[in-house]
Amino acid sequence: MNTHSKRYQESEKQLDRAKVYELKDAIPFLKKMAAPKFDGSVDLHFNLSIDPKKSDQMVRGTVVLPHGTGKKVRVAVFCKGEHEKQAKAAAADYVGGTELMDKVAAGFLDFDCAIATPEMMKDLSKLGKVLGPRGLMPSPKTGTVTNDIVKAIEDVRRGKVEFRVDKQGGVHLSVGKLSFDAEKLYENASRVIEALNDAKPASVKGKFVKTLSISASMNPGLRLAV
Secondary structure, three states: OOOOHHHHHHHHOOOOOOOOOHHHHHHHHHOOOOOOOOOOOEEEEEOOOOOOHHHHHOOOEEOOOOOOOOOOOOOOEEOOOOOHHHHHHHHOEEEEHHHHHHHHHHHOOOEEEEEEOHHHHHHHHHEEEEEEEHHHOOHHHHOOOOOOOHHHHHHHHHHHEEEEEOEEEEEEEEEEEOOOOHHHHHHHHHHHHHHHHHOOOOOOOOOEEEEEEEOOOOOOOOEEEE
């Protein structure tokens, strides 16, 4: 039994499942599909030739999308003293030290990105089981553990996003909204593909990206040339 919507099924009829698209051609095709009533996201899906169980094959990093993500990012900053004043001046959505940690421990998670100063990490690590599974734990590797709070907030506002391989060896990342023009989506997607290839672990030999596809919200994906 087909559980997809009529719109999805109509879009699927337009596809040649055996075809592999160039990124430049795939994006206009996506934009011609029947769109949902909301401004859907456009996502890239990578299947990598790695063993996610091996620590030396962990793929993780950040990339700044040239045209942003198209959505408002709610930023929480864990800090105190002068850094707290800086974070508030930089328009962080939530700022605080122990009181903000207590709020998160009680179930508050209405933010999309967390930034912390190094001095806060010892206490913040106690929230690892809460923040970690949601991809919200600050990390020096992604620039979210820093004393330069203002720059970190500005980077997130400009479209800095994090990517991380999952347990199946996949990476999934939004590159913008359907309302973006095709050129902006192309430039965002190209930057993500470049960043992911740059993150190839030295221990991985041969072909790194096994398969790559692009999709829009509530529509079928298109296979891309790797």
